[in-house]
Amino acid sequence: MSHPSPTVAYVADTLLDTEALIARAHAEGCDLTRRMLQSWVAKRLVPAPRRAGRTGWVHAEPDVAYVVAACRLRTTVRSLDARRVHLWLDGFDQRPEDVRASLVTIMKRIDSALRREVDGTLARLGMSADDPGASSAVCAALAGALASKRGKNALPRFARQPLRGRVTGIEYLLRLFIFGEANQDAETEAKAAEKVMGVSAGRRRLRGIGPWLTGPASVMASAARVMSLPALVAAAATATDDELTAAREAVHSLRAFPKIVRLLAAWTNEDNPVGWGGLRLLPSDETVLPLLLLAVLSLRRAMPDNVQAVVGALDDVVHDAGPHVDELLHLSDSDFAARTKNVSAADAAALTRVRDEFRRTTRRGAP
Secondary structure (H helix, E strand, C coil), rough: CCCCCCCCCCCCCCCCCCCHHEEEEEECCCCCEEEEEEHHHHHCCCCCCCCHHHEEEEEECCCCHHHHHHHHCCCCCCCCCHHHHHHHHHHCCCCCHHHHHHHHHHHHHHHHHHHHHHHHHHHHCCCCCCCCCCCHHHHHHHHHHHHHHHCCCCCCCCCCHHHHHHHHHHHHHHHCCCCCCCCCCCHHHHHHHHHCCHHHHHHHHEEECCCCCCCCCHHHHHHHHCHHHHHHHHHHHCCCHHHHHHHHHHHHHHHHHHHHHHHHHHHHHHCCCCHHHHHCCCCCCCCCCHHHHHHHHHHHHHHHHHHHHHHHHHEEEEEEEEHHHHHHCCCHHHHHHHHHCCCHHHHHHHHHHHHHHHHHHHHHHHC
């Protein structure tokens, strides 16, 4: 499960004028216009054409891949700043200063949206930001609204939990990761937060293995110091070129997590067998990957060895399991039956679920 090369070299002997480049993009199913291309070039989202003697301005062959990738991202990633970060994470060159500026812009938008939500909540409560207990009241009100929300915009539910406990857990998470208010002593609230996130499943053994999550739940307050919204805003503004590059390489590995989660869920026939169900959300929103990048960058500053250990373990899992999953996907039904005839019925059923899950999501284009 490799990722694209972080650089794309020019092929000097293959040159395209603007119309030819647009035609190539159309052939790939992209609705690209000349005006759109000019705008992207001006904003340095895709490579600029270069002068080629009397033939005028031309694009190199690798520019097609940039433009097609940018077009495809446009259908799901509305913000140009988020698109730049996604392209860069996918291996397409972007200037470090442009990536940093886009990350800062993304974080400012998130921070502004949060401030508007806080101001609106204060207004509904008839309070001002300076009133005693205003922060607590806002957290409680937002938590209550989020816990009660239903439909496609509701927070996912990873564990059975009464509404009061769900409100408590969400409120604790808001305090920690949105407002940066750490509390090391709130063990009950932290346990409720673990259920909201789904990681509480990591406190049980799974088929004789584990648990991987041990110790007090309230230690997550320590992580909040480097992964809260205020910390990520600061990380975006102060990230060096080297830090961005190192974080990008780590994110390449972490993006394999949704596949591992799906593999475990299919094998065990459980939705959230080890508490990693929330990692399925990685590709679900245009801001998730930029936030993950900044979280990794911030964590690497605080605990570089821990981050490297996780990345190394993930790479090992992908290296070991990836070829077997790929082989499983491409087996014919008769070959699959022959390969599984000597295994237990339970293991054969598990292998069938894994094959069906990855075939289904591969057709759908899931990561």
